Amino acid sequence: MTIIPSHPFERRLWIIARLHGQGVTLTELAARHNTSVSAFSHAARGAPNLRLEQVLAEACGVSVSKLFSEHYAGNGRRLIRSQKKHTASHHSTIVKSGAAA
Template sequence: MVDMQTKTLTPQIPEKPAERRAWIKFQLELRGTTFTGLAAELGVTLQAVSNTAFGRPNNRVEARLAQEIGVPQAALFSEHFDSNGQRIRALSARRRHVTPSTPTHNVEFPEAC
C-alpha cells in the first residue's frame, strides 16, 4: 500500500508542442483562467500566449504560465533550459552581434556604395 503523504504528485508534461499546448490550456481551465485572461493580465496578445504555449520562447509569458499551473518554468519549457536550470539564449540573439570583421553591406567592394 502506498503512503499518500509520501507520494509526490508530478504532472506528466507532454513533450510534443501540440500536446503540451492542449495540456497547458486544460490546466489553466481547471484553475479558472484562459489564454485570453493571461494575455490581458500580461498586456500581450492572445497570439503571444498561444505561441509561447507551443514552445516559442517568451520568458515573461512562460514564467506566468508555469506559475499559474504550479510547476517550475524549466519543467514546463525544458527545451529552453540547460541541465543546470539556466535559460538557454536564443540562437537569433547570438546572431545579432556584428563583429568588426563582419561586412556591414551587401557588396563586395565598399567603394561601390
C-alpha cells in the first residue's frame, strides 16, 4: 500500500522522490511535456491542473484521484475549485464529462 502525504509541500517532495527513484527529474518531465518546471511544481503542491496532475500521477504509478484526493469527491468525480477575481472566496463544483453539472 502506498501512503501519499496529504500536505501539499510533503506531497511535492514525495512526487519528486518517486520520480528520482525512476531516474526522472521534475525538470525532465516538464521538458517532455513542453511545460515549465514551475507549473509542474505548482500542480504537485495541489494547484488544480488536470493535465499536469495526470502526467504526475502516471509518472508516479498511482491514480490521479489517489495522488490528488482533495480534487475528487467520494464518488470519484472531479471537484473544480475556482477563485473569484479580487476575492478570497472559493467554491467547488462537481463536473461530469468536462462540463459543469
